[in-house]
């Protein structure tokens with residue numbers, strides 16, 4: 483996961499982040515690599531003993547993200563990584579909840595926003611693995627239907643800008659607060675967005691703002707310069 487650490491630390495260098503939240507921590511490889519002073523990690527099933535990492539600046543919460551958001555634990559965050567349950571509804575809910583704990587210079591990195599194939603885009607993890615195996619296709623890629631979140635961002639968040647990074651690791655979407663020039667909803671329906679499948683992505687691909695890492699960070703930097 484070198485790309486997540488690289489991108490998050492690059493974002494940190496831009497906004498000087500002092501507080502970081504990671505939803506979905508697993509082994510902690512990214513969490514440990516992020517060079518932010520104050521860190522919160524949330525995962526109901528840490529793949530390591532969270533007590534080995536916790537200290538007065540690092541908190542690890544063995545909770546589902548919904549329980550975390552509904553508690554008095556969340557701080558105000560400068561940098562947020564969403565990489566928990568890979569479904570549209572959960573990631574959208576995490577994103578919405580995070581807005582109450584963000585500010586004008588918060589930067590988000592949302593993982594798994596471009597599925598690699600039709601199996602990876604299934605929202606049910608076990609179904610995704612079962613169908614992939616049944617078709618004899620190797621690998622375990624599971625992005626779920628998080629891609630729908632990008633289309634929801636496009637249509638329902640005129641005050642946010644974003645760019646989806648491709649070609650240098652797993653695609654991820656960088657989001658920041660900057661009013662979007664020429665904002666124009668296209669589908670204008672969360673219900674329609676939620677019903678999309680992998681095969682619909684082509685028709686909507688322009689709205690993912692797919693760019694390389696350099697371009698994504700150049701856009702973020704330019705957006706912050708305007709604020």
Ligand SMILES: C[S@@+](CC[C@H](N)C(=O)[O-])C[C@H]1O[C@@H](n2cnc3c(N)ncnc32)[C@H](O)[C@@H]1O
Pocket residue numbers: 483486504505506507508509510511512513524525526527528529545546547548565566567572
């Ligand atoms: C892909 S892994 C995270 C990888 C990690 N961010 C990294 O870069 O090293 C996804 C994690 O999300 C966790 N997860 C699943 N459902 C969750 C939920 N509702 N809230 C928070 N985390 C959840 C899983 O337990 C799993 O460890």
